[in-house]
Amino acid sequence: MASSQALNFFVSRNSPFLNTSKPSLASNFGFILKPLLSTSPLILKCSLSSPNLDPLTIPNNGQFSVVSKNGPASDTSAIEVDSVTEAELKENGFRSTRRTKLVCTIGPATCSSEQLEALAVGGMNVARINMCHGTREWHKGVIERVRELNEEKGFAVAIMMDTEGSEIHMGDLGGTSSAKAEDGEVWTFTVRGFNSSCPERTISVNYDGFAEDVKVGDELLVDGGMVRFEVIETIGPDVKCKCTDPGLLLPRANLTFWRDGKLVRERNAMLPTISSKDWLDIDFGIAEGVDFIAVSFVKSAEVINHLKSYIKARARDSDIAVIAKIESIDSLKNLEEIILASDGIMVARGDLGAQIPLEQVPSAQQRIVQLCRQLNTPVIVASQLLESMIEYPTPTRAEVADVSEAVRQRSDALMLSGESAMGQYPEKALTVLRSVSLRIERWWREQKPQEGLDLPNIASSFTDTISEEICNSAAKMANNLGVDAIFVYTKTGHMASLVSRCRPDCPIFAFTSTISVRRRLNLQWGLIPFRLSFSDDMENNLNKTFGLLKARGMIKSGDLVIAVSDMLQSVQVMNVP
Numbered sequence: 001m002a003s004s005q006a007l008n009f010f011v012s013r014n015s016p017f018l019n020t021s022k023p024s025l026a027s028n029f030g031f032i033l034k035p036l037l038s039t040s041p042l043i044l045k046c047s048l049s050s051p052n053l054d055p056l057t058i059p060n061n062g063q064f065s066v067v068s069k070n071g072p073a074s075d076t077s078a079i080e081v082d083s084v085t086e087a088e089l090k091e092n093g094f095r096s097t098r099r100t101k102l103v104c105t106i107g108p109a110t111c112s113s114e115q116l117e118a119l120a121v122g123g124m125n126v127a128r129i130n131m132c133h134g135t136r137e138w139h140k141g142v143i144e145r146v147r148e149l150n151e152e153k154g155f156a157v158a159i160m161m162d163t164e165g166s167e168i169h170m171g172d173l174g175g176t177s178s179a180k181a182e183d184g185e186v187w188t189f190t191v192r193g194f195n196s197s198c199p200e201r202t203i204s205v206n207y208d209g210f211a212e213d214v215k216v217g218d219e220l221l222v223d224g225g226m227v228r229f230e231v232i233e234t235i236g237p238d239v240k241c242k243c244t245d246p247g248l249l250l251p252r253a254n255l256t257f258w259r260d261g262k263l264v265r266e267r268n269a270m271l272p273t274i275s276s277k278d279w280l281d282i283d284f285g286i287a288e289g290v291d292f293i294a295v296s297f298v299k300s301a302e303v304i305n306h307l308k309s310y311i312k313a314r315a316r317d318s319d320i321a322v323i324a325k326i327e328s329i330d331s332l333k334n335l336e337e338i339i340l341a342s343d344g345i346m347v348a349r350g351d352l353g354a355q356i357p358l359e360q361v362p363s364a365q366q367r368i369v370q371l372c373r374q375l376n377t378p379v380i381v382a383s384q385l386l387e388s389m390i391e392y393p394t395p396t397r398a399e400v401a402d403v404s405e406a407v408r409q410r411s412d413a414l415m416l417s418g419e420s421a422m423g424q425y426p427e428k429a430l431t432v433l434r435s436v437s438l439r440i441e442r443w444w445r446e447q448k449p450q451e452g453l454d455l456p457n458i459a460s461s462f463t464d465t466i467s468e469e470i471c472n473s474a475a476k477m478a479n480n481l482g483v484d485a486i487f488v489y490t491k492t493g494h495m496a497s498l499v500s501r502c503r504p505d506c507p508i509f510a511f512t513s514t515i516s517v518r519r520r521l522n523l524q525w526g527l528i529p530f531r532l533s534f535s536d537d538m539e540n541n542l543n544k545t546f547g548l549l550k551a552r553g554m555i556k557s558g559d560l561v562i563a564v565s566d567m568l569q570s571v572q573v574m575n576v577p
């Protein structure tokens with residue numbers, strides 16, 4: 001028996017283990033108990049410590065009785081799905097499942113196991129760690145806790161690591177959480193290093209060329225304009241600036257400087273997209289097996305291709321998806337090639353709004369989201385969706401409208417930043433994203449607004465063209481027939497993404513045999529990823545899936561389903577027997 005194979009044991013109902021989530025009960029047999037929901041079979045996993053244990057030799061010590069055994073996962077047994085989605089599906093039915101995926105940035109407000117669990121239960125599909133902040137040890141702890149929760153509670157939360165990037169930003173503010181800059185005050189921005197804390201009204205800057213690149217009269221924007229200064233004097237490494245728009249300075253806030261109303265790109269434009277610190281963080285991410293790496297301040301497709309080949313060389317088995325963050329003028333110029341090269345895109349509105357005039361951000365967002373859908377690349381809309389909820393328990397009407405707009409544009413995912421990382425109401429903010437998504441998705445299905453978006457043919461081979469046509473037709477049929485779900489059997493996830501791209505009215509059950517593909521699908525609109533081993537025989541696959549899903553109460557006889565697969569190029573329509 002292989003070391004990580006899962007075995008399904010149906011344990012009698014009166015087993016004392018059915019109400020426990022502690023994995024230790026059977027650990028003396030080298031097995032881990034993993035009860036899912038009370039009606040589910042218990043899954044016993046063979047642990048690495050005793051890989052050769054024969055399952056039939058597990059002693060029945062009187063505490064539970066093994067009624068039947070389904071054999072190893074590679075034959076017939078387990079189907080894995082996120083326990084939160086499973087519960088949602090059972091409670092409210094197919095139509096009510098949320099299609100828009102949710103990403104939460106994890107920070108001091110959400111890093112404990114209890115807080116992470118609350119977010120997972122609240123619908124977090126992806127946990128994002130931002131390498132701009134915190135230490136690697138801190139991030140490692142978060143990753144471990146997420147993995148533990150997935151294992152113990154049946155969640156399927158994926159991990160996204162976001163690189164710092166080499167743009168200009170302020171230092172740590174000597175350990176304080178913020179500093180207030182008042183109108184007219186003179187502050188010193190300096191490239192000097194300080195061993196102890198900075199003198200008063202002094203801010204360190206991470207980019208050595210800063211003091212030489214800025215000129216008297218330049219405007220210095222903190223966080224894209226949250227606080228503004230005017231440069232009044234430069235003295236060696238020190239730049240003296242007068243505050244013109246007061247506000248709160250936050251640690252490691254981004255800095256841009258503007259001359260005659262234009263963003264100045266001096267030597268900092270030559271900084272590499274991936275800094276040497278970023279490469280170390282990327283090595284860390286690969287070692288930890290994160291699911292996504294998001295690259296900050298991408299300028300062209302080249303860096304994405306470079307990182308993808310680096311990952312391939314370093315981590316042959318792992319399948320880390322690379323997300324390009326669109327947050328610079330260059331990335332907008334090279335948008336199409338970047339989207340084509342990347343596994344996902346983030347509309348990083350925070351920094352984007354510091355690089356282009358704010359009033360251009362909404363149209364840029366719309367363009368990016370549409371192009372991503374056309375080119376079949378998942379897209380996340382990020383930053384300030386519910387900014388006021390960092391401090392207040394209810395969002396502003398404008399924020400709700402902003403979230404609605406991103407859902408209406410049919411983006412794959414929405415992201416919380418400060419709201420979940422350091423805000424006072426992380427769970428409430430997530431609830432707002434969830435309920436607004438559900439409401440707008442329902443409105444969409446009821447109103448069927450004219451979409452006016454062509455989905456061009458994107459396949460690069462004839463076989464791909466067939467897959468694409470099958471998915472387009474399946475989605476159209478699903479809408480016209482009002483089916484309950486589309487089933488897609490997919491080895492690489494590609495076929496599932498093609499169905500998702502059509503944004504059908506019903507949920508999409510995506511069956512895949514690898515853990516990494518399953519986690520990646522977490523970011524894509526409408527997909528409910530399942531892990532299931534399947535064969536090339538569709539008849540067999542369907543019967544097996546129906547059996548397993550019926551046993552879990554996730555479908556019932558009579559439900560209408562459309563099935564497609566990338567092994568057999570066909571569309572099947574059938575009622576669940």
Ligand SMILES: Nc1ncnc2c1ncn2[C@@H]1O[C@H](COP(=O)(O)OP(=O)(O)O)[C@@H](O)[C@H]1O
Nearest residue numbers: 105106107108130132133134250417418421422
């Ligand atoms: N790992 C962390 N440790 C401490 N604070 C964090 C961490 N991650 C995020 N934060 C806080 O949450 C805020 C919002 O997060 P995010 O948007 O990801 O970063 P930024 O504001 O730097 O773009 C940050 O400004 C920071 O104050």
Ligand SMILES: C=C(OP(=O)(O)O)C(=O)O
Nearest residue numbers: 327348349350351382383
């Ligand atoms: C998501 C963004 O990046 P970060 O939070 O890393 O600055 C952004 O700029 O909007």
Ligand SMILES: [K+]
Nearest residue numbers: 132162163164
């Ligand atoms: K970042």
Ligand SMILES: [Mg+2]
Nearest residue numbers: 327348350351
């Ligand atoms: Mg950014």
